[in-house]
Amino acid sequence: MALQFLGKQDVYLEIANKFENYILNGLYKAGDKLPSVRTVAAELGVNPNTVAKAYSVLEERSFIRALPKKGAFVIYGEESPNPSPIDARPVLIELRDSGMSYEDVMSQVKEVFGKYD
Numbered sequence: 001m002a003l004q005f006l007g008k009q010d011v012y013l014e015i016a017n018k019f020e021n022y023i024l025n026g027l028y029k030a031g032d033k034l035p036s037v038r039t040v041a042a043e044l045g046v047n048p049n050t051v052a053k054a055y056s057v058l059e060e061r062s063f064i065r066a067l068p069k070k071g072a073f074v075i076y077g078e079e080s081p082n083p084s085p086i087d088a089r090p091v092l093i094e095l096r097d098s099g100m101s102y103e104d105v106m107s108q109v110k111e112v113f114g115k116y117d
Contacts, residue, residue: 016057
């Protein structure tokens with residue numbers, strides 16, 4: 001796993017964002033088990049708590065579900081009872097990773113949706 005820390009944000013967020021991109025790009029699919037916290041920590045040369053925090057972020061973002069003593073599993077892409085017709089998250093993540101600020105994104109969203117008020 002190649003991960004270059006850019007220093008623009010906390011290491012745990014960089015790890016979470018990288019795994020988020022892996023999931024969105026299909027490297028990990030719904031039902032796949034992510035590598036263990038200790039394995040990722042050893043490969044990246046970081047503290048296991050940093051990886052655990054990254055996995056917590058992914059769980060909060062509804063990309064994975066951590067099961068005690070079993071591991072972390074991808075849930076993104078599972079069938080849901082009310083699937084949304086279009087998922088804007090990949091585009092928003094790309095904008096975030098490109099350095100676009102929250103304010104700029106929201107300004108454009110308001111501009112687009114304002115046309116339909």
